[in-house]
């Protein structure tokens with residue numbers, strides 16, 4: 001998988017251990033006729049449990065669409081998606097909503113914190129909504145990793161962007177979800193705050209056994225992952241294990257030359 005780039009070749013990325021999430025033949029088409037766009041074109045992929053996967057590719061290659069379909073935020077035109085052993089298309093709307101709430105964590109570029117709640121209240125909100133008791137050990141570990149100290153009882157407007165995004169990340173991890181999906185989580189952060197946030201996601205994987213799937217444009221961010229998947233024109237065209245920023249950049253350059 002780590003040989004020379006194969007940008008024109010369609011690949012299926014599967015894992016040997018039981019995946020946290022997977023898709024087979026995933027296709028998503030927008031519009032019709034002249035305005036038809038295949039945002040995803042027959043993508044088959046596994047996201048290994050307890051691993052950090054980054055999704056990269058040129059602008060418009062289908063990264064967000066792939067993440068949204070696998071996370072149950074968007075419905076594919078065809079193909080099948082599983083979260084663990086639950087097939088998403090088999091679920092009624094209410095069950096899908098409950099599954100997203102209970103088994104999936106999200107981090108978006110915009111922090112999406114509730115302004116009237118403190119950092120701590122924002123972090124524990126998913127537990128309150130799910131009627132779950134706080135797993136104190138998990139919460140303590142996450143809160144230590146977030147590194148807010150006494151600012152934990154401040155409201156979002158009293159926190160920096162980096163601190164707010166670390167709170168959003170803690171909120172995504174606190175229920176111990178099957179997968180944390182992060183869509184450009186460092187897009188609004190400077191390099192120092194980005195490194196802190198990515199370090200937090202990495203610790204979630206290494207210390208808590210969480211599964212992280214992250215869309216990013218930044219090779220330095222992708223280098224925090226265990227594996228990088230590359231999309232081009234809605235197809236999965238390459239994968240890189242144990243990435244470094246330089247190797248990711250090289251693959252991106254070759255993809256951009258082709259597209």
Ligand SMILES: Nc1ncnc2c1ncn2[C@@H]1O[C@H](COP(=O)(O)OP(=O)(O)OP(=O)(O)O)[C@@H](O)[C@H]1O
Nearest residue numbers: 030031037039057058059060061062063064065066
């Ligand atoms: N709601 C929509 N209606 C029509 N076309 C869409 C819609 N959402 C996405 N697309 C198209 O699908 C393709 C893939 O979009 P997507 O946002 O998944 O790409 P991306 O790789 O995440 O892009 P970027 O890096 O610019 O965020 C693009 O051509 C985009 O214009």
